[in-house]
Amino acid sequence: MIVPAKGVVGLHAEAVRENAEERKLVLVFFGSPNRDGTTAKLLNEFLKPLEGNTRIETVSAYERNIAPCIACNVCVGEERCSQPDFDDIDALIRAADVIVVATPVYNLSLPAPLKAIVDRTQRYFAARFSLGIRNPVEKHKLAAVLVTCGSKDCEGAQIIARQLKLAFSVINTSIAGMAVWPGTDFDEGRETFEKARNSARELALAIECEL
Numbered sequence: 774m775i776v777p778a779k780g781v782v783g784l785h786a787e788a789v790r791e792n793a794e795e796r797k798l799v800l801v802f803f804g805s806p807n808r809d810g811t812t813a814k815l816l817n818e819f820l821k822p823l824e825g826n827t828r829i830e831t832v833s834a835y836e837r838n839i840a841p842c843i844a845c846n847v848c849v850g851e852e853r854c855s856q857p858d859f860d861d862i863d864a865l866i867r868a869a870d871v872i873v874v875a876t877p878v879y880n881l882s883l884p885a886p887l888k889a890i891v892d893r894t895q896r897y898f899a900a901r902f903s904l905g906i907r908n909p910v911e912k913h914k915l916a917a918v919l920v921t922c923g924s925k926d927c928e929g930a931q932i933i934a935r936q937l938k939l940a941f942s943v944i945n946t947s948i949a950g951m952a953v954w955p956g957t958d959f960d961e962g963r964e965t966f967e968k969a970r971n972s973a974r975e976l977a978l979a980i981e982c983e984l
């Protein structure tokens with residue numbers, strides 16, 4: 774056993790703290806109302822390889838219930854939003870290195886509370902195109918999109934990818950990849966999980982290599 778010299782324990786604790794602060798930030802937007810549902814299962818598989826090496830912050834759309842954009846246009850004249858409930862998420866978006874969106878498909882789209890969060894990125898769109906700020910969010914991020922669909926065709930996943938690509942374009946974020954779990958509403962959903970899980974893990978490892 775190594776016995777640290779006097780004072781070294783304190784220094785070590787300091788180093789650990791500094792390391793923790795240096796860890797890359799993974800910001801997860803969780804769009805399912807079910808904490809233990811299929812979306813949570815897919816997300817957990819994605820996060821496994823990143824746990825410990827990164828700091829993971831989760832915004833659960835149904836728990837936060839962020840107000841929808843009210844198109845007040847304050848952001849067209851000033852670089853801010855009139856509604857303060859998004860302020861901490863704004864800070865997390867700016868600090869994040871990776872953004873993960875984990876969501877089920879609802880009516881070929883995002884569940885309403887998550888759609889509200891996506892619509893609140895209008896402030897960055899206005900900053901870019903009304904205020905002329907080239908990069909409203911300075912730090913570049915990679916994104917992973919994880920989607921569960923009840924149907925086997927999973928048309929909704931493609932629509933969600935298009936929606937997110939648009940919103941990501943104004944927060945300096947590029948989609949690194951997607952993992953889709955189709956057919957969750959069918960018995961065969963259990964079989965397709967293995968494929969989706971592998972895609973999620975591979976995507977996480979690919980992103981980790983880029984950090």
Ligand SMILES: Cc1cc2nc3c(=O)[nH]c(=O)nc-3n(C[C@H](O)[C@H](O)[C@H](O)COP(=O)(O)O)c2cc1C
Pocket residue numbers: 805806807809810811812813877878879880881882921922923924925927929957958
């Ligand atoms: C309101 C509602 C709308 C849905 N619409 C679709 C849809 O358009 N396409 C689809 O493939 N699945 C649809 N589903 C099925 C869910 O996407 C699927 O069951 C998903 O795995 C649920 O995720 P969870 O287990 O995290 O709740 C819908 C489910 C609900 C509750």
